[in-house]
Amino acid sequence: MEKVKEITVRLVKVVLSRIFIVGVILALQVGWMILFLVKLSEYSAMISALFNIISALAVLYIINKQDNPAYKLAWVVPILLFPLLGGLLYASMGNKQPSRRLRAKLDAEYNKMNPSLEQSAEVLEELEKSNKQVALQSRYIHKVTNFPIYKNTTAKYYKSGEDNYPDMLQELRKAKHYIFLEYFIIDEGKMWDQILEILVEKVKQGVEVRLIYDDFGCLRTLPYPYYQKMERLGIKCFAFNPYIPIFSVVMNHRDHRKILVIDGHTAFTGGINLADEYINHIERFGYWKDAGIMLKGEAVWNFTVMFLQMWNAMRPTDEDISVFKPHIHFDEVFESDGYVQPYGDTPLDQEVVGENVYLNLINGATRYIYMYTPYLIIDNEMMTALCLAAKKGVDVRIVTPGIPDKKYVFWLTQSYYSQLVQNGVKIYEYQPGFIHAKCFVCDDEVATVGTINMDYRSLYLHFECGVFLYQSNVVKQVKEDAMEVFSVSKRITEKDCHRRLPMRLIQAILRLFAPLM
Incomplete structure (x- = not known):
């Protein structure tokens, strides 16, 4: 009963x-x-x-x-x-472009705030002397996104959500002036409840707290309208692109970013949303393997501007954003750990920044390139680059989930294995569970950590962000993490790629419609 x-x-x-x-x-x-x-x-x-x-x-x-x-x-x-x-x-x-109204609002804020993003000529000159190829990658990112590269910044890598979470709470408790949060998914539970408790306490202390959450990302996890509850608690809040059940591509454009900025000098990003599976408090698809990064220093400004562009486009608030610069609430000298360049990607233009950053890393690799991605749904350009790198003798390794979150996406991911494996790319499936991290590491010199999956939605439709790093301790940490992941993952062989006819037919159909998924 x-x-x-x-x-x-x-x-x-x-x-x-x-x-x-x-x-x-x-x-x-x-x-x-x-x-x-x-x-x-x-x-x-x-x-x-x-x-x-x-x-x-x-x-x-x-x-x-x-x-x-x-x-x-x-x-x-x-x-x-x-x-x-x-x-x-x-x-x-069918049109992949955002609505004219959304575009007009965001374009106005980009034009308004871009002058505040100035590239230090001295930093760029040092970078060019150190590594011309890396400097070209950085120049590309700055030219198409306006986000410059910095020194005077330290970075800390987290190989899991449960490693990341305590530092998040600790830094939130230190906040004295403002906290900005922008997340794709928020789910009521241990993780969010503890964060919310701190946010409410900070509001009582006079700290300004602003929250952006993606309405579609939180469709299953938050009651409607959740932003009203936040406003009653003193947290300024809005839901990005409220999901209206209309058969329209406008609903496809989601804010997939994960950004936390504290007092302008500390920031977090990575694959980690604010939900209990991301810290393995609950189990959904085996062990949830994710990755995050914390920045302290001048490079945080890029994330602050990124957040403020979105915020002021939807909810005009700030006439002068210079009051949020890193040194306003930090009197000491920032330490330096290599070169750090946070960047954003947007569907407002025809530039697939996320994919191009990945392609540049793959094409420039000389010894190895290791990648994590929860979804491997790639176009011909990415397939060609991966296969060409492997044929040149570069050690190309990709880690995908061993336990999927969506079966049909997993079948689609597996449909790309055969061509990659035949051309020398090493594919690994993470056996303990689901890998949600989005990381690249290359030649002991460069790495990226961010929100950008290797699929059409992340690369073409979503608002995304990432961090490009050179000569940072994070590069070594990502590589060490990758070696641990390989040791608990199953390497895919050509024999594993052979599927029965019904599955091959399903995968062929899925491949045809992959860009629409």
């Missing part, structure tokens, strides 16, 4: 959840659209012909766009297969 009651309570909770309601509304929209078009085309051959013409024009438009060929193919095929629906479907959700 108790079992039945428990199942009933869970079922009612699911049915009444926001994500279930959103799913039902979207399904009804799609069903109604298909039924309407079918009935309309049956009524009139002229109308049916009109829909076919719309689909043909959509195909011509897609082919002539300056876009990733895989993304084009993922749309052209369904349009040709279903001309009645395909053209209108593309018109409603």
Whole structure:
């Protein structure tokens, strides 16, 4: 009897959840659209012909766009297969660009704040003398994102969420002036409850606390409207791009960043969201392997500006952002640990910064390059770069999850193994559980730690961030972590890549639509 009651309570909770309601509304929209078009085309051959013409024009438009060929193919095929629906479907959700309203707001803030991001000529000159190739990578990042590279910054790497969490709490307790948080997922539980308790206490002490959370990322985890609860507690808050159940690509553009800035001189980022699985307080897919990084010093300014650009675009507040600079609330001299360059990526432009940073690292590697990614859904450019590096004799290793969070994404990830393994790339599946970290380390010299997955959503649709490091202690720490991960991971062989026909067919279909997932 108790079992039945428990199942009933869970079922009612699911049915009444926001994500279930959103799913039902979207399904009804799609069903109604298909039924309407079918009935309309049956009524009139002229109308049916009109829909076919719309689909043909959509195909011509897609082919002539300056876009990733895989993304084009993922749309052209369904349009040709279903001309009645395909053209209108593309018109409603095929454009990858954010809404004009969102773009206008963010562009205005970027233009306003970019002058505050000044590259030190002295630092860049030192970097060019030390390593010309690294300097070129840094120049690229600065040119397309405006975020400069710094010295006078220390970095600490965390190989798990539970290692990262105590330092997060400790630094939050030290806050005296302001705390900025920007996260894709927040979930009520031990991790968030303890952080929230500190935030509320800090508000009472006069500390300004601002919070941005992604509405879609928190669709399953936070009640609606959660931002109102935060405001009642004294925390200034908004939900990014509130998710409305409309069949539109506008809902695709999510804020996937994880940023915590404290008093302008301390920042955290990485793959770690504010939910209990990220600190392994609860178990979802075996052991949750993640990574994070803490910065102290001048480079924190990049993250502060990144946050303020998003904040002021949605909620205009600050006329003068110089009051948030690193030295305003830090009188001592910052220590230096190599070169540090936090950077952001945005779907507002045609520049795939995250992917290009990864490609530059792969193409420039001479001895080894090791990578963590929860999802391996790559385009032809990335596939070519990885295979070419391996053929040149570079030790290329990629770690993916041993226990997936989404089965169909895992099957899609595995569909890329065969070509990579045949060309000498070493693929490892992390056996203890799910690896959510997004890290690269190369040749004992450079590393990146951030939020950017190796999939189309992270590389093309989301707002993301990362940290590029050279001659930092973090480089050694990421490599040591990678060696530990390899030792508990299964190396994939060509034999492992051989699948039965039904699975190969499923993977082939998934590959076709990969850019849309």
